Amino acid sequence: LDDCLQQxxxxxxxxxxxxxxxxxxxxxxxxxxxxxxIGHQELILEAVDLLCA
Structure with a gap:
């Protein structure tokens, strides 16, 4: 995850x-x-999508 999401x-x-x-x-x-x-939400949801792919 991006550093900005660690929080x-x-x-x-x-x-x-x-x-x-x-x-x-x-x-x-x-x-x-x-x-x-919203940008952080999108990053999290995109990371989840990548895990599912």
């Missing part, structure tokens, strides 16, 4: 976001996790 790791760990949840995560859920920047 969200603790939120994901605290909420126990695992593989299955990550594959289905939405913009709204990312925002609830504290990922408020």
């Amino acid at each position: 969200y790791i603790k939120s994901f760990e605290r909420e126990k976001i695992g593989g299955d949840q990550l594959l289905r995560i939405t913009h709204q859920e990312l925002e609830e996790l504290g990922v408020t920047r």
Whole structure:
């Protein structure tokens, strides 16, 4: 992940976001996790898509 996304790791760990949840995560859920920047949400969703490919 990009360095700018490292700041969200603790939120994901605290909420126990695992593989299955990550594959289905939405913009709204990312925002609830504290990922408020649209660009950061897009980077996360693109990384998840790459994992699925």
